[in-house]
Amino acid sequence: MWFATIFRRKSSTPPPLFDEAFLRRLERLSLQAQRTLRGTPIIGRYPGRQPMPATIFNDHRPYVPGDDPRYLDWNVYARQEQLLVRLGETEQDVAVSVILDTSRSMAMGEPDRLRLAIQLSGAIGYLALAHGDRVSVLAGDRPSLVFGPARGKMQAVKLFTALREVTPTLRTDLVQAAQQIAQRSSRGGLVLFLSDLLTAMPMEQLAQILPAPRWQVMVLHLLSRTETAPNLQGPLELVDSETGERMEADLDAETLAAYRTAVQNWRSAIARHCSAYGISYASIMTDWVIERQIIPFLRVRRFLT
Amino acid sequence: MTLLAPLALLSLLTLPIIVVLHMIQSRRRRVEVPSLLLWRQIPLQATARRRRRLRLTLLLLLHLLVASLIGVALAQPEITLPWTSARTRAIIIDTSTSMALVEGGSSRLERARQRAAVLIGEMRGADQVALIGAGPQPRLIDRGHVADSARLLGTLTALDVEGSGSDLVSAFTIAETLLLDQPGAEIFVLTDGALSPPNVSNIRFPIHIEVIGTEQPNRAVATLAARTDAAQAIHIYARLVNAGNRLFRGPVQLWLDDQLQLTEQVSMQAGAVLELSWTLRGPSQQVRLELDGADGLPLDDTATVVVNNRRPIRVLLVADDSPALMRALQAMPEVEVTTVSPTDYVLEQSATVEVTILVDTLPARWPAGGVLVINPPAGSLLDVRGTTAAVPTITLTPAGETLLRDINLSGIDWGSITIIEPPDWLTPLAFSGTQPLILRGRVERSDITVWNVDLTDHPLTRRLAFPLLVARTMRSLAPPPLPAAVTAGETLLYQADLRTTQLEIIAPNGIRDVVEVQPALPVAITLTQTGLYRIREWANEQTIHEAHLPVNASTLAEADPTPRMSSTTISPPVTSTQTEPIATPQPLWSWLMMIAILILVIEWLYIQRQSVQEVR
Numbered sequence: 001m002w003f004a005t006i007f008r009r010k011s012s013t014p015p016p017l018f019d020e021a022f023l024r025r026l027e028r029l030s031l032q033a034q035r036t037l038r039g040t041p042i043i044g045r046y047p048g049r050q051p052m053p054a055t056i057f058n059d060h061r062p063y064v065p066g067d068d069p070r071y072l073d074w075n076v077y078a079r080q081e082q083l084l085v086r087l088g089e090t091e092q093d094v095a096v097s098v099i100l101d102t103s104r105s106m107a108m109g110e111p112d113r114l115r116l117a118i119q120l121s122g123a124i125g126y127l128a129l130a131h132g133d134r135v136s137v138l139a140g141d142r143p144s145l146v147f148g149p150a151r152g153k154m155q156a157v158k159l160f161t162a163l164r165e166v167t168p169t170l171r172t173d174l175v176q177a178a179q180q181i182a183q184r185s186s187r188g189g190l191v192l193f194l195s196d197l198l199t200a201m202p203m204e205q206l207a208q209i210l211p212a213p214r215w216q217v218m219v220l221h222l223l224s225r226t227e228t229a230p231n232l233q234g235p236l237e238l239v240d241s242e243t244g245e246r247m248e249a250d251l252d253a254e255t256l257a258a259y260r261t262a263v264q265n266w267r268s269a270i271a272r273h274c275s276a277y278g279i280s281y282a283s284i285m286t287d288w289v290i291e292r293q294i295i296p297f298l299r300v301r302r303f304l305t
Numbered sequence: 306m307t308l309l310a311p312l313a314l315l316s317l318l319t320l321p322i323i324v325v326l327h328m329i330q331s332r333r334r335r336v337e338v339p340s341l342l343l344w345r346q347i348p349l350q351a352t353a354r355r356r357r358r359l360r361l362t363l364l365l366l367l368h369l370l371v372a373s374l375i376g377v378a379l380a381q382p383e384i385t386l387p388w389t390s391a392r393t394r395a396i397i398i399d400t401s402t403s404m405a406l407v408e409g410g411s412s413r414l415e416r417a418r419q420r421a422a423v424l425i426g427e428m429r430g431a432d433q434v435a436l437i438g439a440g441p442q443p444r445l446i447d448r449g450h451v452a453d454s455a456r457l458l459g460t461l462t463a464l465d466v467e468g469s470g471s472d473l474v475s476a477f478t479i480a481e482t483l484l485l486d487q488p489g490a491e492i493f494v495l496t497d498g499a500l501s502p503p504n505v506s507n508i509r510f511p512i513h514i515e516v517i518g519t520e521q522p523n524r525a526v527a528t529l530a531a532r533t534d535a536a537q538a539i540h541i542y543a544r545l546v547n548a549g550n551r552l553f554r555g556p557v558q559l560w561l562d563d564q565l566q567l568t569e570q571v572s573m574q575a576g577a578v579l580e581l582s583w584t585l586r587g588p589s590q591q592v593r594l595e596l597d598g599a600d601g602l603p604l605d606d607t608a609t610v611v612v613n614n615r616r617p618i619r620v621l622l623v624a625d626d627s628p629a630l631m632r633a634l635q636a637m638p639e640v641e642v643t644t645v646s647p648t649d650y651v652l653e654q655s656a657t658v659e660v661t662i663l664v665d666t667l668p669a670r671w672p673a674g675g676v677l678v679i680n681p682p683a684g685s686l687l688d689v690r691g692t693t694a695a696v697p698t699i700t701l702t703p704a705g706e707t708l709l710r711d712i713n714l715s716g717i718d719w720g721s722i723t724i725i726e727p728p729d730w731l732t733p734l735a736f737s738g739t740q741p742l743i744l745r746g747r748v749e750r751s752d753i754t755v756w757n758v759d760l761t762d763h764p765l766t767r768r769l770a771f772p773l774l775v776a777r778t779m780r781s782l783a784p785p786p787l788p789a790a791v792t793a794g795e796t797l798l799y800q801a802d803l804r805t806t807q808l809e810i811i812a813p814n815g816i817r818d819v820v821e822v823q824p825a826l827p828v829a830i831t832l833t834q835t836g837l838y839r840i841r842e843w844a845n846e847q848t849i850h851e852a853h854l855p856v857n858a859s860t861l862a863e864a865d866p867t868p869r870m871s872s873t874t875i876s877p878p879v880t881s882t883q884t885e886p887i888a889t890p891q892p893l894w895s896w897l898m899m900i901a902i903l904i905l906v907i908e909w910l911y912i913q914r915q916s917v918q919e920v921r
């Protein structure tokens with residue numbers, strides 16, 4: 001019957017995070033990891049900081065017992081009778097940790113900021129898995145691992161499944177998340193924060209917990225038009241979505257202009273602090289399209305190559 | 306504007322309450338923002354502490370408007386608008402025979418119907434109209450408002466000529482009764498004016514008389530009568546009318562029992578009445594006279610009469626030997642006597658006769674129909690207390706005057722008479738001294754006459770008074786005969802046989818009507834169609850009598866269809882206060898409530914829109 005389906009509830013299955021074509025295009029990119037990071041040699045694609053015995057070499061060092069005899073430079077030994085080992089650049093993997101802010105403020109506004117954060121987490125996680133990196137994702141009220149650590153492109157499905165199940169929480173303690181990352185891996189790695197930064201996150205403390213050069217910290221600041229240019233007017237009682245605190249305000253053009261100035265100063269201060277502590281920072285508007293606007297923007301900001 | 310419930314205006318006290326509630330509720334609109342982190346950085350304190358005052362928001366205005374509308378609606382206001390004046394029209398349509406006259410391709414009644422339809426179509430708003438038929442028996446046909454127009458027009462279409470004569474005075478009375486206390490009342494009379502102008506001086510409403518029709522010639526059979534004599538010859542008398550202004554020559558045909566008997570050429574001067582008579586050989590039941598009037602009203606060119614409409618009286622004589630009574634009965638031409646011995650008599654035999662005569666006997670129950678009891682025996686239905694010697698002088702009671710008037714019962718030696726203790730339903734008609742001699746009464750479906758005298762070799766039987774007494778008694782116990790003919794529109798009080806339970810009336814057009822008959826109560830039959838009606842009396846499933854009754858259209862008064870009045874408007878006396886159209890107050894509460902509901906819907910949409918904006 002033509003009317004048999006009119007009362008049927010629409011499926012609540014959320015749309016997929018990405019389509020396959022986008023993921024294939026995404027594989028051409030890679031995270032801009034610093035050479036100073038320490039990873040597991042040979043496995044990854046990122047150039048390591050330490051020269052290692054290699055077939056394609058650019059230096060020598062004296063042989064010490066225990067070195068692999070395959071890398072002895074027999075030509076030099078023939079000429080100079082010295083046992084030298086060929087040293088060259090080797091590639092390594094990187095531990096990529098994504099810290100996802102799931103606080104209530106992330107769930108506000110249109111389009112959904114949390115969904116954009118999940119999509120970006122998925123894209124970056126897939127990129128890292130595709131390049132053989134170890135990927136971990138932390139999220140939640142008291143941040144915990146929702147994915148990883150895992151390596152390999154085959155884990156992408158699990159990653160996306162885990163991200164789909166992420167729901168908004170009251171707040172997210174990003175500093176605690178950073179501490180967890182630091183405790184889990186002593187070798188360091190690349191840490192990516194996706195947050196609206198509306199909770200206090202002292203960059204100084206972050207730099208102490210995740211010091212360079214072992215750690216490379218990136219902050220993607222997700223901004224909504226609701227914050228930058230709120231469509232509010234008149235006498236209002238503003239309620240903080242996370243704390244429930246209230247504040248009375250009579251909003252007029254003057255007040256809103258002052259607010260916009262405050263937002264600008266706030267963003268500048270965050271960028272300044274990030275720069276001061278060696279943290280990569282990029283602010284992204286939630287109404288940007290991922291592939292056409294966000295990805296090119298991150299390439300320009302050297303988050304991706 | 307008037308308020309039917311002004312006290313309800315007290316509900317407007319809710320207005321200040323709404324204002325106060327709005328002041329209380331005029332808290333700041335609550336908006337959830339992601340964080341107050343940024344809002345705390347702007348100088349808000351100065352504006353936030355502004356003195357709170359009532360703000361004239363759209364919501365407050367809508368609330369006040371809705372409360373005001375509901376408050377005023379509760380007071381039930383009524384407004385009088387000039388265009389809401391209601392008119393009430395009584396349309397009196399002449400339905401006399403002359404309205405059937407065809408001129409210009411349509412009958413006068415048809416044109417009256419069309420005019421009435423126009424008047425109904427002019428109804429607006431709260432107007433109402435009443436249709437009154439002004440035939441010989443004026444009646445309210447229908448009444449209704451604008452919404453009933455279709456029904457009124459349907460009723461109008463079914464309206465037909467209702468008989469000879471038009472009782473306009475009674476029609477005006479009906480109209481006046483209906484229009485009493487009605488606003489903007491007026492009376493329209495649609496008539497051909499073929500009657501004397503009515504006296505309308507005491508009618509309080511404006512009267513518009515619209516005469517439909519022009520002067521037309523008409524020839525009619527105004528009167529037809531017939532009787533038979535002892536030799537079965539039929540003597541016929543007819544009166545023809547030429548209601549035109551020219552000499553008329555035309556044929557007249559005389560029919561007996563649907564057999565053409567003769568055709569005559571008659572010649573009538575303008576406005577003349579021609580009387581004709583014929584004697585024809587009988588016997589025959591019906592006489593019909595047809596005049597080829599060559600006019601627009603063929604309805605009155607024919608007349609029919611029944612020559613002898615006396616109904617036969619079948620008598621069952623239950624007696625061993627009663628020669629005097631038998632002779633008296635046989636002397637009556639319409640009486641058919643059947644004799645049965647008291648020992649052979651059974652009650653069912655009385656079902657087929659009009660009158661049962663019980664001589665010196667009484668059954669266990671009273672037979673239906675007419676019953677004559679002569680010398681009732683003791684120990685029967687009647688309480689017989691023996692006999693006594695009669696006194697010579699007979700005293701008539703007032704009830705007995707009708708039956709015994711002019712019958713000379715003096716000088717008769719009555720001998721001994723039976724003494725009975727009469728029941729309540731039996732009324733003495735004549736006394737012999739203090740003892741009732743003749744009694745009459747009705748019980749259930751029996752009409753009973755009691756003679757407390759033994760007729761065996763009685764001096765009464767040798768007197769002339771005896772056959773007269775028998776004949777009057779028989780005719781009073783039997784149903785009365787029908788008239789030879791009636792005029793269309795006349796109401797006939799039909800007295801059926803006492804045994805009759807149902808009366809079947811078949812009109813000339815074949816329409817059958819069945820009427821339940823109560824014992825001894827006449828049935829009023831209004832005969833509106835011209836032609837031959839058939840009337841059947843039914844006793845349960847058995848036909849006990851069938852009669853034909855001709856209905857003729859014309860009367861001498863209605864033979865001339867020339868309008869004798871003109872279209873005019875007669876205004877009522879100046880003192881009347883009911884003539885001006887009165888504007889009907891229109892109740893406003895429903896409109897106010899509808900507006901209030903509409904505003905509530907708008908408010909709901911406004912709030913929804915605000916909510917959506919807040920979410921964004």
